[in-house]
Amino acid sequence: xxxxxxxxxxxxxxxETLISLMIEDMLVELGCGAVTSAATANAAVGLVSRxxxxxxxxxxxxxxxxxxxxxxxxxxxxxxxxIATGNSVDDMxxxxxxxxxxxxxxxxxxxxxxxxxxxxxxxxxxIQ
Amino acid sequence: xxxxxxxxxxxxxxxxxxxxxLGPFVVAAETTRMAMVFADxxxxxxxxxxxxxxxxxxxxxxxxxxLGQSFNFIxxxxxxxxxxxxxxxxxxxxxxxxAEIRYRRKDGxxxxxxxxxxxxxxxxxxxxxxxxxxxxxxxxxxxxxxxxALIDELNHRVKNTLAMVQSIVWQAxxxxxxxxxxxxxxxxxxxxxxxxxxxxTRANWEGAGLVDLxxxxxxxxxxxxxxxxxxxxxxNIRFPPESALALGISFNELATNAVKYGALSNSTGSIHVGWxxxxxGQGRRLVLQWREKCGPPxxxxxxxxxxxxxxxxxxxxxxxxxxxxxxPAGLLCTMSIPxxxxxxxx
Numbered sequence: 001x002x003x004x005x006x007x008x009x010x011x012x013x014x015x016e017t018l019i020s021l022m023i024e025d026m027l028v029e030l031g032c033g034a035v036t037s038a039a040t041a042n043a044a045v046g047l048v049s050r051x052x053x054x055x056x057x058x059x060x061x062x063x064x065x066x067x068x069x070x071x072x073x074x075x076x077x078x079x080x081x082x083i084a085t086g087n088s089v090d091d092m093x094x095x096x097x098x099x100x101x102x103x104x105x106x107x108x109x110x111x112x113x114x115x116x117x118x119x120x121x122x123x124x125x126x127i128q
Numbered sequence: 129x130x131x132x133x134x135x136x137x138x139x140x141x142x143x144x145x146x147x148x149x150l151g152p153f154v155v156a157a158e159t160t161r162m163a164m165v166f167a168d169x170x171x172x173x174x175x176x177x178x179x180x181x182x183x184x185x186x187x188x189x190x191x192x193x194x195l196g197q198s199f200n201f202i203x204x205x206x207x208x209x210x211x212x213x214x215x216x217x218x219x220x221x222x223x224x225x226x227a228e229i230r231y232r233r234k235d236g237x238x239x240x241x242x243x244x245x246x247x248x249x250x251x252x253x254x255x256x257x258x259x260x261x262x263x264x265x266x267x268x269x270x271x272x273x274x275x276x277a278l279i280d281e282l283n284h285r286v287k288n289t290l291a292m293v294q295s296i297v298w299q300a301x302x303x304x305x306x307x308x309x310x311x312x313x314x315x316x317x318x319x320x321x322x323x324x325x326x327x328x329t330r331a332n333w334e335g336a337g338l339v340d341l342x343x344x345x346x347x348x349x350x351x352x353x354x355x356x357x358x359x360x361x362x363x364n365i366r367f368p369p370e371s372a373l374a375l376g377i378s379f380n381e382l383a384t385n386a387v388k389y390g391a392l393s394n395s396t397g398s399i400h401v402g403w404x405x406x407x408x409g410q411g412r413r414l415v416l417q418w419r420e421k422c423g424p425p426x427x428x429x430x431x432x433x434x435x436x437x438x439x440x441x442x443x444x445x446x447x448x449x450x451x452x453x454x455x456p457a458g459l460l461c462t463m464s465i466p467x468x469x470x471x472x473x474x
Binding site for chain 1: 280283284285286287288290291292294295296298299302370374377434437438441442443444445446447
């Protein structure tokens with residue numbers, strides 16, 4: 001278990017319920033303190049404006065619509081995030097090209113590594 | 129229109145000379161459906177000395193606007209270095225493969241064409257004209273883009289489906305230890321997904337009717353004399369593919385729960401599934417009730433299982449709310465799903 005994940009508040013944005021439930025369970029097993037899920041961009045943007053999160057995982061495509069508004073809201077608040085996608089081709093939005101990407105399907109270890117990296121980078125940049 | 133140079137006049141006269149000498153061949157060149165031009169080899173710009181009717185209809189120009197123009201005047205981008213290099217190669221090597229070049233019509237629209245160039249030589253080997261033909265690739269390019277989009281979409285769906293399968297396996301192996309129980313849990317959910325895909329494929333992936341979705345989802349459960357204990361009542365309202373798949377998964381979970389613990393787990397229970405459309409402040413909604421009765425007394429221990437979570441959150445992405453009410457008399461599940469105005473019936 002990656003101790004940097006312990007007790008963290010994670011926002012999960014994923015439209016496919018089966019996948020979302022599995023990632024929730026993975027995050028709880030990794031020690032995260034609270035996992036909040038949203039299945040639509042509207043719901044996710046609302047959560048970002050009302051609640052505090054340490055990191056987020058956002059599916060790029062939500063039931064045929066782009067999750068870009070969610071990613072923009074997270075970036076505006078400085079919340080670190082990774083983008084999940086089922087696409088193999090490189091179609092990341094230009095200005096978010098350098099962000100972490102998780103390609104579906106991914107395992108619990110991949111999830112843990114990506115989140116740990118996000119949170120470490122976050123801590124370093126806040127120390128500076 | 130600029131005055132023609134002496135050279136251009138001579139070159140066009142040469143072409144006129146072929147016309148006089150080679151009557152039927154020239155008529156064929158003029159009227160073939162393949163777009164063709166002749167270009168003057170003795171001038172560095174290779175000005176066009178002849179253009180057939182197909183070339184004019186492909187590019188939208190009148191003949192007088194074409195004759196005397198540089199061979200490359202219809203390039204989409206005059207400075208397209210890659211295209212210029214491919215064209216030079218065609219002129220020098222006359223390759224059999226042709227070159228794919230992006231051109232621009234008079235009206236500004238662009239099109240792709242395969243360009244083939246052959247030199248016309250005198251007996252001493254001197255090249256006097258180039259003969260160029262153009263095969264319009266517009267339809268091919270549209271088809272290629274369509275195929276690419278389909279492949280990308282298929283890849284996206286496959287990756288998502290694999291992640292769903294991963295979830296099904298993950299769930300089965302963490303809640304059970306008996307291999308036969310694990311296998312049964314995995315198979316039941318995979319078969320449910322597969323049935324929903326079949327239903328959508330039959331309808332060209334345009335959507336599925338609610339009655340059809342329920343019949344397909346419940347079909348494996350209508351065995352052992354249970355068929356007449358399940359009643360379905362409502363209009364066959366059509367749902368788009370994504371929500372149809374999600375509904376199929378939810379109905380499978382409800383039916384599985386009924387067989388294991390609910391109204392289909394004894395010999396007397398029954399299920400009624402009914403729905404109606406309601407106009408609310410937030411637009412039209414379909415309110416569906418899955419009502420079980422005469423089953424064994426409902427046990428509260430079911431409430432936090434994976435199946436319940438799937439049912440409660442399975443339609444979140446579509447703005448729906450789902451409520452599971454474990455009443456002593458039998459489970460009542462109420463789904464309230466937004467339905468766009470004018471949603472068609474099957």
